[in-house]
Amino acid sequence: MPRIKTALVSVYDKNGLANFAQRLSNLGIKLISTGGTSALLKNHNIPHHQVEDLTNFPELLEGRIKTLHPHIFMGILALREKKEHLKTLSEHGLPAIDMVVVNLYPFADTISKSDVKLTEALEQIDIGGVSLLRAAAKNYKDVVTVTAPDKYDAVIKTLVENDCTVPEELSLKFASEVFSLTSTYDWYISRYLSDLTEDTEYFPEKIDALFERVQVLRYGENPHQKAAFYHRPHEHLPYRQLSGKELSYNNLIDTDTAIAIPYEYEMPTVAIIKHANPCGVGSDEQLEKAFDKALATDPVSAFGGIIGCNRTLDVQTAEKISQMFVEVVIAPDFEPEAYKIISRKKNLRILKADKSLQTGIQLPEIKTISGGILIQDKDTINFSRNDFKVVTSKHPAELEWEALLFGWRLIKYVKSNAIVFCAPGRTLGIGAGQPSRIDASAFAIQKAQNGNLNLKGSVVVSDAFFPFRDNIDIAHKAGARAVIQPGGSIRDDEVIAAAEEHNMAMVFTGVRHFRH
Helix, strand or coil: CCCCCEEEEEECCCCCHHHHHHHHHHCCCEEEECHHHHHHHHHCCCCCEEHHHHHCCCCEHHHCECCCCHHHHHHHHCCCCCHHHHHHHHHCCCCCCCEEEEECCCHHHHHCCCCCCHHHHHHCCCCHHHHHHHHHHHCCCCCEEECCHHHHHHHHHHHHHCCCCCCHHHHHHHHHHHHHHHHHHHHHHHHHHHHCCCCCCCCCCCCCCCCEEEEECCCCCCCCCCCEEEECCCCCCCEEEEECCCCCHHHHHHHHHHHHCHHHCCCCEEEEEECCEEEEEEECCCHHHHHHHHHHHCCCCCCCEEEEECCCECHHHHHHHHCCCEEEEEECCECHHHHHHHCCCCCCEEEEECHHHHCCCCCCEEEEECCEEEEECCCCCCCCHHHCEECCCCCCCHHHHHHHHHHHHHHCCCCCCCEEEEECCEEEEEECCCCCHHHHHHHHHHHHHHCCCCCCCCEEEECCCCCCCHHHHHHHHHCCCEEEECCCCCCHHHHHHHHHHCCCEEEECCCCCCCC
């Protein structure tokens, strides 16, 4: 790597620049600058040349054209190992530019504003800066790129220790970061303009999703698997950790369900999650009573679970949680004394949910399979009692309707095949992830029996249609008085007849809620 003799400095973010430029100058490096950057250097009495001194052209079009000139790019792209390149520079009286210090207009920050206008966004698309960086990175063996203020100290340290040179491996690293930076920058522009295009396909031909790493996790689902958490940059994280151990891969998956379920309901609601399945959900006027209902469904499975609330965690509920072993508690806020109570458990992960979760996060769901990925929109379909069809002569009573609607909001979070027995504002038994719907029914009934919960007068909820009448017979025997299911089986008539025979009300939703 040749000695750094000349540096082009043209930045939007001027934090730390005066100090950095002065230190470069003190090392004997000549500086070339533009516009506002030149003005800053002048104000600090830092010697430098303006770009116009090389190009013999003034800044044009209100500063839109400053560095886009052959005299600048010749100095950057000239290969030092080729005599003819150096001869061309000499013939034009141009210096080789050995360092490019550039950061870009803040396009992503600009479009993150809710009231940004298209004209404002377009003005923040950097042209010259991106071109300078790409040119310098392409010629990394001869030119060093510096893209952010947080690199200034390290660059100066390297120059001092290496007689104003930069090792090639470090220059290559910087070049790689340039192309990562510019590709991300272009992604934001493309995504923003695409979102403004009315005829954009629902699922585009090519996927350009961009995520950045938030943290490397201790391990994945199992200790022998590596894992990390990524999110879309410039978007709020759905929650903030207040205390406790580091979140694990499984914690994050379970927490996603634990906070989504309570926000399905208007009343204070608590969901307890284990292995991505709800093991109990309760709603009540008081959060403490909602917790009691959720816990009663399956107190054994709640051991080591995740607890989600849609209200500020109060002292009474915190006291009860503190008597259990749980991995995570997530809520929109915490009463000071309640936080003090649960934070005594040093390993308990306490998360504060972002307000955006109250309206639901609509990012698509992505799953990997061999050879590719699957993408679908979230199962967020809205419904009301008027959307459903009662298919039996008996209609549900008001309390049965309340229980049916409670269970139908929950069922889409239960792994298929799924059967849930409910009473108004609470679960009584949950059968999840069974290969047979009969097994799911039996499992849900067993859970209720284990908790000494009476299913007499309950309702039963199914995520998909009943293929035979056997599940209706089982539900009736357990004490259920009403059923809600999608319908659509070739044996619907047989299933409806079973409900009529048992004097049960049956509701068809026309919507299935498989969850794999």
